[in-house]
Amino acid sequence: MRAFTAIIGRDLRLGLRQGGDLLTLVLFFVIVGVLLPFAVGPDRPLLAQLAPAIIWVAALLAQLLSHDRLFRSDFEDGSLALFRHASLSLDGIVFAKLIAHWLLTGLPLVVAMPVLALVLGLTADNFWLAVLTLLAGTPALTAFGAIGAAVTVGLKRGGLVAPVLVLPLSLPVLIFGTGAFDPTRVEASTQALLLLCALSLVSMALAPFAAALALKISGE
Amino acid sequence: MLEKRLVAKDLTLIRGGRPVLSDLSFTVRSGQALYLRGPNGVGKSSALMVLAGLLAPQGGSTAFEGGDPDVQPLSHLHYVGHDPAIKTGMSLAENLAFWVDVLGGDAGTVSQALSEAGLGGLDKIDAGMLSAGQTRRLALARLIAVPRPLWLLDEPTSALDSEGADWVARLISQHIASGGLAVIATHLDIAIAGEVETLNFSRAAA
Structure with a gap:
């Protein structure tokens, strides 16, 4: 347990001290959200219709950008090799890193949501729905991203390969994420939200094992 | 035994x-x-x-x-390779304390291990400031801080x-x-x- 909290603590500390990455992520998310309304034009009903899609595409792209550094620095400075000798199994270590990574890349998107809501002209109901779906869906994105990052950690220019690997896995999150948005059809939206939660729980539970296995192979 | x-x-x-x-x-x-x-x-x-x-x-x-049969086989060993496994952006003490936590040592040994490694008084300094030799000493300080056979x-x-x-x-x-x-x-x-x-x-x- 001490090792578990130590890893979360270290990753959060490093992430917050090197605040540039965090700022890039949030800015990217907001910029995509700000640009699209300009491209769509001054059509408020259309924009309201597109808002869920814009939010989720922005979130997905912002998260895709951040996965590469999940394991890369640990791989390069030899920490990953030492994790193999830790008192905690590599699966547990990956899980701890996933939690820290979500706190650094998933939660900031939720926090930045009010800015996007303002730009997209979301109603209060839709804003809370957006916050809820992002909270429910981003852990799954982090988990899938971790698998991609673990598989490509040994590649020098793995930065672009991982998103290509992860994108098909992320599609269900995108579909249910936007599907949960329809406040006119409460039942369908609740079901989508529940499915999103299920996706996050299952992927968060299984991804550490898959990623740890990939890391063991990548290390060779 | x-x-x-x-x-x-x-x-x-x-x-x-x-x-x-x-x-x-x-x-x-x-x-x-x-x-x-x-x-x-x-x-x-x-x-x-x-x-x-x-x-x-x-x-x-x-x-x-x-x-020790209760400890998994790989946790009996220390490996100090070419890569120091030291993070810049964290102080020496933070770096060593992190590995003591992860490798399962006694947290009280950190400052003593640092001074034995000839890094006494530098514990608050960012590990990125260290020379190659000092980085190597910090990596070796793990051997002292976490006893393993x-x-x-x-x-x-x-x-x-x-x-x-x-x-x-x-x-x-x-x-x-x-x-x-x-x-x-x-x-x-x-x-x-x-x-x-x-x-x-x-x-x-x-």
Whole structure:
């Protein structure tokens, strides 16, 4: 347990001290959200219709950008090799890193949501729905991203390969994420939200094992 | 209680289509140090990585006998390789304390280990400010902070000054005198007191 909290603590500390990455992520998310309304034009009903899609595409792209550094620095400075000798199994270590990574890349998107809501002209109901779906869906994105990052950690220019690997896995999150948005059809939206939660729980539970296995192979 | 032994049997390793190790066998007993010597690129580091569980050999096996049955096999060893596993952006004390937590040592040993490693008084400094030799000392401080029976050291004295090399030799001597085991890949002489064996790697064998 001490090792578990130590890893979360270290990753959060490093992430917050090197605040540039965090700022890039949030800015990217907001910029995509700000640009699209300009491209769509001054059509408020259309924009309201597109808002869920814009939010989720922005979130997905912002998260895709951040996965590469999940394991890369640990791989390069030899920490990953030492994790193999830790008192905690590599699966547990990956899980701890996933939690820290979500706190650094998933939660900031939720926090930045009010800015996007303002730009997209979301109603209060839709804003809370957006916050809820992002909270429910981003852990799954982090988990899938971790698998991609673990598989490509040994590649020098793995930065672009991982998103290509992860994108098909992320599609269900995108579909249910936007599907949960329809406040006119409460039942369908609740079901989508529940499915999103299920996706996050299952992927968060299984991804550490898959990623740890990939890391063991990548290390060779 | 079984005597602690590291047994490597018929290790065969192929990396990048090239045979690196072939039928390498040796035993290191408690209180013994084993040098792996030989020219560059002959497979010393690869052999250490196999012992550390970082590379899977194509043939043969390694086993650490006589360890604590409640502890998983890889947690009996320290591996200090070329990469220091030290994060810039964190202080020396934070770096070492992190590894003490992760490797399962006693958190109270951090400042003492730092001063023994010749890094006393630098504990609040960012690890990115360290020289190569100091970085190596910080990596080696893990050996002091977290007691483990088996040490796998890859060129432990590289980048160290002569005083640092003496310190490493003393450290290893004390370790094996108290019943520890050490496998050291090196091409520099490290004056270890105690029972020392040497395994010479040659290109013909590799």
